[in-house]
Amino acid sequence: MKHFINLxxxxxxxxxxxxxxxxxxxxxxxxxxxxxxxxxxxxxxKILIQMFEKSSLRTRLSFYLAIRQLGGGTITxxxxxxxxxxxxxxxxxTAKILSTYGDGFMLRTDSDxxxxxxxxxxxxxxxxxxxxxxxxxxxxxxxxxVEEIKKKPISKLNICWIGDSNNVLNSLIAASVKFSxxxxxxxxxxxxxxxxxxxxxxKNKKTINIYYDPKKAVKNADVxxxxxxxxxxxxxxxxxxxxDFKKFYIDSKLLKLAPNSIFLHCLPRGNEVSEKVFLGEKxxxxxxxxxxxxxxxxxxxxxxxxxx
Ligand code: CP
Ligand code: NVA
Numbered sequence: 001m002k003h004f005i006n007l008x009x010x011x012x013x014x015x016x017x018x019x020x021x022x023x024x025x026x027x028x029x030x031x032x033x034x035x036x037x038x039x040x041x042x043x044x045x046k047i048l049i050q051m052f053e054k055s056s057l058r059t060r061l062s063f064y065l066a067i068r069q070l071g072g073g074t075i076t077x078x079x080x081x082x083x084x085x086x087x088x089x090x091x092x093x094t095a096k097i098l099s100t101y102g103d104g105f106m107l108r109t110d111s112d113x114x115x116x117x118x119x120x121x122x123x124x125x126x127x128x129x130x131x132x133x134x135x136x137x138x139x140x141x142x143x144x145x146v147e148e149i150k151k152k153p154i155s156k157l158n159i160c161w162i163g164d165s166n167n168v169l170n171s172l173i174a175a176s177v178k179f180s181x182x183x184x185x186x187x188x189x190x191x192x193x194x195x196x197x198x199x200x201x202x203k204n205k206k207t208i209n210i211y212y213d214p215k216k217a218v219k220n221a222d223v224x225x226x227x228x229x230x231x232x233x234x235x236x237x238x239x240x241x242x243x244d245f246k247k248f249y250i251d252s253k254l255l256k257l258a259p260n261s262i263f264l265h266c267l268p269r270g271n272e273v274s275e276k277v278f279l280g281e282k283x284x285x286x287x288x289x290x291x292x293x294x295x296x297x298x299x300x301x302x303x304x305x306x307x308x
Contacts, residue, residue, distance in 0.1 A: 002303050005115060005128045007136045007174035008200070015178055017307050019144050021298040034065065041071025042306050049102040050129070051077040053109045054232045058267060059129045059137070062292040063106050070297055095121035104303060110233055125303035132167060132233040138266050139171035141295035143179060145288045146223050149262055155180045160221035160258070162186040162214050162248050165193040166231045168266055173197060173208060183208040186217025188244045214248050221258040226250055228270040242271070250277055264288050
Protein backbone atom coordinates (compact mmCIF):
# COMPACT_ATOMS: atom_id res chain seq x y z
CA MET A 1 0.00 0.00 0.00
CA LYS A 2 1.34 3.44 -0.94
CA HIS A 3 0.11 7.00 -0.53
CA PHE A 4 0.27 9.57 -3.33
CA ILE A 5 0.58 12.89 -1.58
CA ASN A 6 3.48 14.89 -2.98
CA LEU A 7 5.57 14.26 -6.07
CA UNK A 8 8.71 15.21 -4.20
CA UNK A 9 8.26 12.24 -1.84
CA UNK A 10 7.76 9.63 -4.56
CA UNK A 11 10.70 7.84 -6.18
CA UNK A 12 11.41 8.97 -9.75
CA UNK A 13 11.49 5.33 -10.84
CA UNK A 14 7.94 4.89 -9.51
CA UNK A 15 6.72 8.07 -11.23
CA UNK A 16 8.18 6.80 -14.49
CA UNK A 17 6.57 3.39 -13.97
CA UNK A 18 3.20 5.11 -13.51
CA UNK A 19 3.62 7.02 -16.80
CA UNK A 20 4.67 3.87 -18.64
CA UNK A 21 1.65 1.97 -17.35
CA UNK A 22 -0.66 4.86 -18.29
CA UNK A 23 0.69 4.91 -21.84
CA UNK A 24 0.10 1.17 -22.23
CA UNK A 25 -3.38 1.30 -20.73
CA UNK A 26 -4.43 4.32 -22.78
CA UNK A 27 -3.31 2.59 -25.98
CA UNK A 28 -5.17 -0.62 -25.13
CA UNK A 29 -8.44 1.28 -24.56
CA UNK A 30 -8.60 2.68 -28.06
CA UNK A 31 -11.66 0.65 -29.04
CA UNK A 32 -13.32 0.42 -25.65
CA UNK A 33 -16.31 2.37 -24.35
CA UNK A 34 -16.11 4.70 -21.37
CA UNK A 35 -17.21 2.16 -18.77
CA UNK A 36 -15.62 -0.95 -20.28
CA UNK A 37 -13.21 -2.47 -17.81
CA UNK A 38 -9.51 -2.96 -18.57
CA UNK A 39 -8.45 -6.55 -19.21
CA UNK A 40 -8.04 -8.49 -15.99
CA UNK A 41 -10.06 -5.92 -13.97
CA UNK A 42 -7.04 -5.33 -11.71
CA UNK A 43 -8.95 -3.41 -9.03
CA UNK A 44 -12.04 -5.59 -9.03
CA UNK A 45 -13.84 -5.40 -5.70
CA LYS A 46 -12.06 -2.22 -4.56
CA ILE A 47 -13.82 0.95 -3.56
CA LEU A 48 -12.23 4.38 -3.66
CA ILE A 49 -13.79 6.88 -1.26
CA GLN A 50 -13.49 10.44 -2.54
CA MET A 51 -13.97 13.49 -0.38
CA PHE A 52 -14.06 17.09 -1.57
CA GLU A 53 -13.78 20.05 0.74
CA LYS A 54 -13.58 22.31 -2.31
CA SER A 55 -15.21 22.32 -5.72
CA SER A 56 -14.06 19.98 -8.45
CA LEU A 57 -15.22 18.86 -11.86
CA ARG A 58 -12.26 17.11 -13.46
CA THR A 59 -10.68 15.44 -10.44
CA ARG A 60 -14.03 14.04 -9.33
CA LEU A 61 -14.98 12.65 -12.74
CA SER A 62 -11.54 11.40 -13.69
CA PHE A 63 -11.16 9.40 -10.47
CA TYR A 64 -14.66 8.01 -10.94
CA LEU A 65 -13.80 6.80 -14.43
CA ALA A 66 -10.33 5.67 -13.41
CA ILE A 67 -11.43 3.27 -10.70
CA ARG A 68 -14.40 2.05 -12.75
CA GLN A 69 -12.19 1.25 -15.73
CA LEU A 70 -9.98 -0.81 -13.42
CA GLY A 71 -12.96 -2.83 -12.25
CA GLY A 72 -13.61 -1.06 -8.93
CA GLY A 73 -16.09 1.53 -7.75
CA THR A 74 -16.23 4.84 -5.96
CA ILE A 75 -18.36 6.83 -3.58
CA THR A 76 -18.06 10.58 -3.21
CA UNK A 77 -18.49 12.26 0.16
CA UNK A 78 -19.21 15.90 0.77
CA UNK A 79 -17.27 17.02 3.79
CA UNK A 80 -20.11 19.22 5.06
CA UNK A 81 -22.34 16.16 5.38
CA UNK A 82 -19.86 14.31 7.59
CA UNK A 83 -19.42 14.67 11.34
CA UNK A 84 -15.81 15.53 10.57
CA UNK A 85 -16.83 18.48 8.42
CA UNK A 86 -19.16 19.72 11.14
CA UNK A 87 -16.39 19.47 13.72
CA UNK A 88 -17.98 16.72 15.81
CA UNK A 89 -15.76 13.77 14.84
CA UNK A 90 -11.99 13.58 14.88
CA UNK A 91 -9.77 12.93 11.89
CA UNK A 92 -8.41 9.90 13.75
CA UNK A 93 -11.83 8.23 14.07
CA THR A 94 -12.87 9.24 10.55
CA ALA A 95 -9.65 7.78 9.15
CA LYS A 96 -10.20 4.50 11.01
CA ILE A 97 -13.73 4.18 9.65
CA LEU A 98 -12.62 5.04 6.11
CA SER A 99 -9.97 2.33 6.44
CA THR A 100 -12.44 -0.34 7.48
CA TYR A 101 -15.14 0.52 4.93
CA GLY A 102 -12.98 1.49 1.97
CA ASP A 103 -9.88 0.46 0.06
CA GLY A 104 -8.54 3.88 -0.97
CA PHE A 105 -9.18 7.51 -0.04
CA MET A 106 -8.88 10.51 -2.36
CA LEU A 107 -9.00 13.83 -0.56
CA ARG A 108 -9.25 17.38 -1.88
CA THR A 109 -8.66 19.62 1.07
CA ASP A 110 -8.13 23.19 2.12
CA SER A 111 -5.53 22.15 4.69
CA ASP A 112 -2.15 20.46 4.26
CA UNK A 113 -2.19 19.78 7.99
CA UNK A 114 -5.33 17.70 7.55
CA UNK A 115 -3.53 15.43 5.08
CA UNK A 116 -0.69 14.96 7.56
CA UNK A 117 -3.19 14.13 10.29
CA UNK A 118 -5.04 11.62 8.08
CA UNK A 119 -1.77 9.91 7.18
CA UNK A 120 -1.14 9.21 10.85
CA UNK A 121 -4.28 7.10 11.18
CA UNK A 122 -5.32 5.86 7.77
CA UNK A 123 -4.59 2.27 6.82
CA UNK A 124 -5.52 2.53 3.15
CA UNK A 125 -3.80 4.52 0.36
CA UNK A 126 -4.38 8.26 0.57
CA UNK A 127 -4.29 10.33 -2.62
CA UNK A 128 -3.98 14.10 -2.56
CA UNK A 129 -6.51 15.44 -5.04
CA UNK A 130 -5.33 19.05 -4.50
CA UNK A 131 -4.25 20.85 -1.37
CA UNK A 132 -3.17 24.46 -0.83
CA UNK A 133 0.45 23.44 -1.40
CA UNK A 134 0.26 20.89 -4.22
CA UNK A 135 -1.71 19.21 -6.98
CA UNK A 136 0.35 16.12 -7.71
CA UNK A 137 -2.14 14.05 -9.75
CA UNK A 138 -2.65 17.00 -12.10
CA UNK A 139 1.03 17.59 -12.70
CA UNK A 140 2.01 13.95 -13.21
CA UNK A 141 -0.75 13.77 -15.78
CA UNK A 142 0.58 16.96 -17.37
CA UNK A 143 4.03 15.39 -17.73
CA UNK A 144 2.27 12.54 -19.56
CA UNK A 145 0.46 14.99 -21.85
CA VAL A 146 3.64 16.91 -22.65
CA GLU A 147 5.51 13.73 -23.60
CA GLU A 148 2.54 12.45 -25.60
CA ILE A 149 2.25 15.63 -27.66
CA LYS A 150 5.92 16.47 -28.01
CA LYS A 151 6.91 12.81 -28.48
CA LYS A 152 10.03 13.37 -26.40
CA PRO A 153 11.03 12.81 -22.79
CA ILE A 154 10.20 15.95 -20.83
CA SER A 155 13.87 16.13 -19.75
CA LYS A 156 14.67 17.29 -23.29
CA LEU A 157 12.14 20.13 -23.25
CA ASN A 158 11.97 23.70 -22.02
CA ILE A 159 8.96 24.16 -19.80
CA CYS A 160 7.58 27.56 -18.91
CA TRP A 161 5.04 28.57 -16.29
CA ILE A 162 3.35 31.95 -16.51
CA GLY A 163 1.31 32.70 -13.43
CA ASP A 164 0.98 32.54 -9.70
CA SER A 165 3.27 30.51 -7.44
CA ASN A 166 0.47 28.21 -6.40
CA ASN A 167 -0.14 24.53 -5.70
CA VAL A 168 0.13 23.52 -9.37
CA LEU A 169 3.44 25.33 -9.80
CA ASN A 170 4.78 23.74 -6.60
CA SER A 171 4.05 20.31 -8.04
CA LEU A 172 5.53 21.33 -11.39
CA ILE A 173 8.70 22.38 -9.57
CA ALA A 174 8.80 19.00 -7.82
CA ALA A 175 8.36 17.35 -11.24
CA SER A 176 11.20 19.44 -12.69
CA VAL A 177 13.53 17.93 -10.08
CA LYS A 178 12.19 14.39 -10.45
CA PHE A 179 12.20 14.40 -14.26
CA SER A 180 15.12 16.84 -14.73
CA UNK A 181 13.57 19.40 -17.02
CA UNK A 182 14.33 23.05 -17.48
CA UNK A 183 11.74 25.31 -15.90
CA UNK A 184 11.24 29.03 -16.44
CA UNK A 185 8.74 30.80 -14.22
CA UNK A 186 7.23 34.13 -15.25
CA UNK A 187 5.50 35.94 -12.39
CA UNK A 188 5.35 39.42 -10.87
CA UNK A 189 7.78 40.39 -8.14
CA UNK A 190 6.54 39.28 -4.71
CA UNK A 191 4.68 36.34 -6.28
CA UNK A 192 7.71 34.06 -6.54
CA UNK A 193 7.68 30.52 -5.09
CA UNK A 194 7.99 30.41 -1.30
CA UNK A 195 11.41 30.42 0.33
CA UNK A 196 11.02 26.81 1.53
CA UNK A 197 10.41 25.68 -2.06
CA UNK A 198 13.42 27.60 -3.36
CA UNK A 199 15.53 26.02 -0.62
CA UNK A 200 14.23 22.57 -1.52
CA UNK A 201 15.22 23.15 -5.16
CA UNK A 202 18.71 24.17 -4.06
CA LYS A 203 19.03 21.18 -1.74
CA ASN A 204 18.26 18.99 -4.74
CA LYS A 205 20.99 20.71 -6.78
CA LYS A 206 18.52 22.09 -9.27
CA THR A 207 17.79 25.58 -10.49
CA ILE A 208 14.70 27.16 -11.91
CA ASN A 209 14.73 30.53 -13.65
CA ILE A 210 12.40 33.23 -12.41
CA TYR A 211 11.59 36.17 -14.68
CA TYR A 212 9.53 39.23 -13.89
CA ASP A 213 8.99 39.72 -17.60
CA PRO A 214 6.75 37.16 -19.36
CA LYS A 215 8.49 37.80 -22.70
CA LYS A 216 11.79 36.61 -21.24
CA ALA A 217 10.16 33.65 -19.51
CA VAL A 218 8.61 32.19 -22.69
CA LYS A 219 11.77 32.44 -24.78
CA ASN A 220 12.58 29.02 -26.33
CA ALA A 221 9.67 27.40 -24.50
CA ASP A 222 8.34 24.09 -25.79
CA VAL A 223 5.43 24.20 -23.39
CA UNK A 224 3.71 27.16 -21.75
CA UNK A 225 1.65 26.34 -18.69
CA UNK A 226 -0.74 28.64 -16.93
CA UNK A 227 -3.39 28.53 -14.22
CA UNK A 228 -5.89 30.85 -12.56
CA UNK A 229 -4.42 33.85 -10.81
CA UNK A 230 -6.88 33.41 -7.94
CA UNK A 231 -6.80 29.87 -6.56
CA UNK A 232 -9.45 28.13 -4.46
CA UNK A 233 -7.53 28.71 -1.24
CA UNK A 234 -6.58 32.31 -2.01
CA UNK A 235 -7.58 34.73 0.69
CA UNK A 236 -6.28 37.83 -1.05
CA UNK A 237 -7.39 41.16 -2.33
CA UNK A 238 -8.68 39.85 -5.65
CA UNK A 239 -8.68 43.24 -7.36
CA UNK A 240 -5.10 43.97 -6.38
CA UNK A 241 -3.76 40.53 -7.28
CA UNK A 242 -5.50 40.60 -10.65
CA UNK A 243 -3.96 44.00 -11.33
CA ASP A 244 -0.50 42.79 -10.30
CA PHE A 245 -0.74 40.01 -12.90
CA LYS A 246 -1.96 42.24 -15.74
CA LYS A 247 1.41 42.15 -17.54
CA PHE A 248 1.34 38.34 -17.45
CA TYR A 249 -1.77 37.96 -19.59
CA ILE A 250 -1.24 35.22 -22.17
CA ASP A 251 -2.26 36.29 -25.66
CA SER A 252 -1.25 35.37 -29.20
CA LYS A 253 1.44 38.04 -29.19
CA LEU A 254 3.18 36.43 -26.25
CA LEU A 255 2.86 32.95 -27.75
CA LYS A 256 4.49 34.15 -30.96
CA LEU A 257 7.69 34.64 -28.99
CA ALA A 258 7.82 30.87 -28.51
CA PRO A 259 7.00 29.55 -31.98
CA ASN A 260 7.43 25.86 -31.08
CA SER A 261 5.37 25.99 -27.96
CA ILE A 262 2.13 24.32 -27.00
CA PHE A 263 -0.22 25.78 -24.39
CA LEU A 264 -1.52 23.82 -21.39
CA HIS A 265 -3.81 24.81 -18.54
CA CYS A 266 -5.25 22.56 -15.83
CA LEU A 267 -8.65 24.32 -15.83
CA PRO A 268 -10.81 25.93 -14.61
CA ARG A 269 -9.59 29.09 -16.30
CA GLY A 270 -9.90 32.70 -15.23
CA ASN A 271 -8.92 35.87 -17.05
CA GLU A 272 -5.23 35.03 -17.37
CA VAL A 273 -5.43 33.83 -20.97
CA SER A 274 -7.15 35.08 -24.11
CA GLU A 275 -9.97 33.10 -25.67
CA LYS A 276 -7.97 32.94 -28.88
CA VAL A 277 -5.02 31.22 -27.19
CA PHE A 278 -7.17 28.96 -25.04
CA LEU A 279 -9.15 27.67 -28.01
CA GLY A 280 -6.33 28.07 -30.51
CA GLU A 281 -4.31 25.44 -32.33
CA LYS A 282 -1.41 25.52 -29.86
CA UNK A 283 -3.72 24.74 -26.99
CA UNK A 284 -4.17 21.10 -25.91
CA UNK A 285 -6.19 21.70 -22.78
CA UNK A 286 -8.99 19.21 -23.54
CA UNK A 287 -6.56 16.37 -24.24
CA UNK A 288 -4.73 17.40 -21.07
CA UNK A 289 -7.93 17.18 -19.03
CA UNK A 290 -8.89 13.77 -20.38
CA UNK A 291 -5.45 12.32 -19.78
CA UNK A 292 -6.08 12.63 -16.09
CA UNK A 293 -8.26 9.52 -16.30
CA UNK A 294 -5.44 7.51 -17.83
CA UNK A 295 -2.71 8.66 -15.47
CA UNK A 296 -4.86 8.40 -12.36
CA UNK A 297 -5.62 4.79 -13.24
CA UNK A 298 -1.91 4.08 -13.03
CA UNK A 299 -1.63 6.15 -9.85
CA UNK A 300 -4.31 3.87 -8.37
CA UNK A 301 -2.39 0.82 -9.57
CA UNK A 302 0.71 2.21 -7.84
CA UNK A 303 -1.19 2.88 -4.62
CA UNK A 304 -2.64 -0.62 -4.60
CA UNK A 305 0.80 -2.15 -5.24
CA UNK A 306 -0.29 -3.54 -8.58
CA UNK A 307 2.26 -1.83 -10.83
CA UNK A 308 4.74 -4.20 -12.36
N1 CP B 1 -7.80 20.68 -12.80
C1 CP B 1 -8.60 20.30 -11.79
O1 CP B 1 -8.17 19.77 -10.77
O2 CP B 1 -9.92 20.55 -12.00
P1 CP B 1 -11.09 20.42 -10.93
O3 CP B 1 -10.84 21.50 -9.90
O4 CP B 1 -12.33 20.63 -11.69
O5 CP B 1 -11.01 19.06 -10.29
N1 NVA C 1 -4.50 26.51 -8.58
C1 NVA C 1 -5.87 26.15 -8.75
C2 NVA C 1 -5.98 24.81 -9.39
C3 NVA C 1 -7.38 24.35 -9.65
C4 NVA C 1 -7.45 22.98 -10.24
C5 NVA C 1 -6.59 26.17 -7.41
O1 NVA C 1 -6.03 25.70 -6.41
O2 NVA C 1 -7.70 26.67 -7.36
